[in-house]
Amino acid sequence: MSDAKTCPCGSGALFSSCCEPIISGAIAPSAEALMRSRYSAYASGCWNYLRQSWHPDTRPSKVTPTDTCWLGLSIVKATEDSVEFIAGFREGSKVMSLHETSRFAKDGAHWRYLDGSCDICEAGRNSPCPCGSSLKTKRCCGKL
């Protein structure tokens, strides 16, 4: 089962051929690929990788593990060194939407996460579900 897991980043590819190799140390081919791998690392609890993939200039001394229940990721816009995305997560019975624009920079051959500005709010019941399904939240992750 775990061998054929689809990637948490929502690419539709298998985890083992998408974000997992990058989490294991392969070079991410783009800032977007690195961002996706960081989302997958959050979703699967790879805290060491999250710290490792942070740019040395802004890297925290420690990444605090959280038990956030992530619902899905959708990329709004990606440029060479920035990625705007929406990620959905659950907080109690609420469906929350995290809208962030992250900046990335190269450290040697590797893309690294520099910083980002984010906006967290409760997903509107009639808005598109932040998990990226294209259904309304009330018909998707917000279904009671």
Ligand SMILES: [Zn+2]
């Ligand atoms: Zn992936």
Ligand SMILES: [Zn+2]
């Ligand atoms: Zn959903």
